[in-house]
Amino acid sequence: MTEAQPVAVAVSTVIFGLREADGEPALHLPLVRRVREPHLGRWALPGGPLAPEESLREAARRNLAATTGLDPRHLEQLYTFGAVDRGGAERLVSIVYWALVRTDEADRTLDDVNVAWFPVEALPPLAFDHDEVVGWAVKRLKAKLEYTRISHALLPEEFTLAQLREVHEAILGRRLDPANFRRRVEATGTVTRTGGLQSGVRHRPPALYRSTARQELLT
Amino acid sequence: MTEAQPVAVAVSTVIFGLREADGEPALHLPLVRRVREPHLGRWALPGGPLAPEESLREAARRNLAATTGLDPRHLEQLYTFGAVDRGGAERLVSIVYWALVRTDEADRTLDDVNVAWFPVEALPPLAFDHDEVVGWAVKRLKAKLEYTRISHALLPEEFTLAQLREVHEAILGRRLDPANFRRRVEATGTVTRTGGLQSGVRHRPPALYRSTARQELLT
DNA sequence: CCAAAAGTGTTAGAGATACACCCATGA
DNA sequence: TCATGGGTGTATCTCTAACACTTTTGG
Numbered sequence: 001m002t003e004a005q006p007v008a009v010a011v012s013t014v015i016f017g018l019r020e021a022d023g024e025p026a027l028h029l030p031l032v033r034r035v036r037e038p039h040l041g042r043w044a045l046p047g048g049p050l051a052p053e054e055s056l057r058e059a060a061r062r063n064l065a066a067t068t069g070l071d072p073r074h075l076e077q078l079y080t081f082g083a084v085d086r087g088g089a090e091r092l093v094s095i096v097y098w099a100l101v102r103t104d105e106a107d108r109t110l111d112d113v114n115v116a117w118f119p120v121e122a123l124p125p126l127a128f129d130h131d132e133v134v135g136w137a138v139k140r141l142k143a144k145l146e147y148t149r150i151s152h153a154l155l156p157e158e159f160t161l162a163q164l165r166e167v168h169e170a171i172l173g174r175r176l177d178p179a180n181f182r183r184r185v186e187a188t189g190t191v192t193r194t195g196g197l198q199s200g201v202r203h204r205p206p207a208l209y210r211s212t213a214r215q216e217l218l219t
Numbered sequence: 220m221t222e223a224q225p226v227a228v229a230v231s232t233v234i235f236g237l238r239e240a241d242g243e244p245a246l247h248l249p250l251v252r253r254v255r256e257p258h259l260g261r262w263a264l265p266g267g268p269l270a271p272e273e274s275l276r277e278a279a280r281r282n283l284a285a286t287t288g289l290d291p292r293h294l295e296q297l298y299t300f301g302a303v304d305r306g307g308a309e310r311l312v313s314i315v316y317w318a319l320v321r322t323d324e325a326d327r328t329l330d331d332v333n334v335a336w337f338p339v340e341a342l343p344p345l346a347f348d349h350d351e352v353v354g355w356a357v358k359r360l361k362a363k364l365e366y367t368r369i370s371h372a373l374l375p376e377e378f379t380l381a382q383l384r385e386v387h388e389a390i391l392g393r394r395l396d397p398a399n400f401r402r403r404v405e406a407t408g409t410v411t412r413t414g415g416l417q418s419g420v421r422h423r424p425p426a427l428y429r430s431t432a433r434q435e436l437l438t
Numbered sequence: 439c440c441a442a443a444a445g446t447g448t449t450a451g452a453g454a455t456a457c458a459c460c461c462a463t464g465a
Numbered sequence: 466t467c468a469t470g471g472g473t474g475t476a477t478c479t480c481t482a483a484c485a486c487t488t489t490t491g492g
Contacts, residue, residue: 006271007228009312052225052310056301080299080314082275091271093228093312095299162443180482182445187480203443204489381470399455401472406453422470423462 007091011059012047012130014078014098014137015068017106018154018170019117025170026119028106029134030068031126033114039127043118045134047094060097069110072099073153078137081129094128098137100153145171149190152211160198160206161185190214226310230278231266231349233297233317233356234287236325237373237389238336244389245338247325248353249287250345252333258346262337264353266313279316288329291318292372297356300348313347317356319372364390368409371430379417379425380404409433 018025031043046067050059057075064070075097082093109115118124120138123131144150151167152159165181185191192212197205237244250262265286269278276294283289294316301312328334337343339357342350363369370386371378384400404410411431416424 007226007269009226009228050226050301050312053303055303056299056312077298079296080275082269082314084272084274093269093275093314095301095312160444177482177484178443179445179447179484184481199490201443202491203441204445206444379471396455396457397470398457398472398474403454419464420470421464422468423472425471 007093009050009093009095010047011050011056011063011095011097012045012133013060013064013075014045014096014134015064015070015072015101016099016120016137016141016154017070017101017117018103018167019106019119021119025103025166026121027138027170028117028119029123030070030109030115030117031124032067033116034127035114042127043116043124044127045096045130046115047096050095056095057097060095060099064099067110068115069108070099070101070105072101074100074150078140079133081133083129096133096137098140100150102156103154104156142171149188149211152190158194158196158208158210160208161191162206164191164209226312228269228312228314229266230269230275230282230314230316231264231352232279232283232294233264233315233353234283234289234291234320235318235339235356235360235373236289236320236336237322237386238325238338240338244322244385245340246357246389247336247338248342249289249328249334249336250343251286252335253346254333261346262335262343263346264315264349265334266315269314275314276316279314279318283318286329287334288327289320289324291320293319293369297359298352300352302348315352315356317359319360319369321375322373323375361390368407368430371409377413377415377427377429379427380410381425383410383428 015030017028017030019028020026030046032046034040034042034044046063048059048063048066050056054062056077060075061072064072076099078096078098080093080095084091106117109117120134123134126134141150145168151164151171154167155163161182162178164185165176165178168181169176190212191209194208194210196208198208199205234249236247236249238247239245249265251265253259253261253263265282267278267282267285269275273281275296279294280291283291295318297315297317299312299314303310325336328336339353342353345353360369364387370383370390373386374382380401381397383404384395384397387400388395409431410428413427413429415427417427418424
């Protein structure tokens, strides 16, 4: 199981961030326009070849930084695609990661005509089988929302429960009852009150929370 | 993202099957003894290099058949490991699948001194980081048991609910209430009564069931 | 005072769990 | 007939969803 193979290995990443759309936060992701064949001119997931001396995770992070200038709060392997007819002439095995970046960070994307954010609900035609890949990533994100606290990775250090709820609403695509959401989150113990209040709003000032310090479980 | 890389790609598989241990079914998996360096003589997961003209899934199935002679009822990608220091001198990316084989099939394993079944609870020291890999696979199996019907893949076409329950008990490592298990399974609609009864037992003959025909959702 | 969202209380329903009890068979 | 697991009934508990209601701010 150690023979060399004429197989190219690349790492790509599906990057999620929240951006305003129609006055409400909506799930977006950055794409890069391909500048060479195959699929020249099409939008694609940021990615590139695996360097011999870096781990898969490092490759994902490096590519992510190189193409978008972003530093993800969450980074996790999604799936490895390796169908024989995936596009180019030679055999390509593509290891896909998915990442979450903070809302405020998502606005600091590198300024490049070949990089742009798109709402997940309205993506352009993508190169290769990247449509399918994005679909998987969205599915995984929704699932993990239910039993982990990855949603914190999309918010700044301090946040209100309403902000956290809006994140969940944007990802799940449906409204959540504020009262029940509050109780459910507080019961999990994943958030802690900072003691501060958010002022400047024209209603009762909401309490600020932060993610409870705990051992991060890498997946 | 299409440059050739000096990286070897291999596919390995964690194969689960049920075998008797202390009169009760227990989760087992087959291992192969390494016949070359590195880790010569150690037990390892069956695997081998990816051939240029086969899909990842095909590679897993081929390797599985070649080393154990088995044909899995369930086969699913688990994770891709690619740390730089994973063992050999050269860089190796290892795509791991996990599989389930039927109990009756598991007894027909190829007769080879370098292939043997071990109970998951008492594995020998494994080559590379295969201990960790097996741990992940077990975790995934337990999780999927709750919300899919993969457990059927470990049983013959027709089975009693007691057999199905024993499968779950063996994997989860704890007893389940027969009455509640029955109702829960029947409520999901994943099983159908064949109309037959299992005779020869010295108590009320249990009804036979089969897995409800339905679109298989590949993961 | 009024609008708006924060935050609390309460009730009804669904699903899980524990366990009592009857049923059908082989020995 | 008895032991054994198959199979049914049922009370309890927990969790969730729905929604009424009180609180606290800015305008």
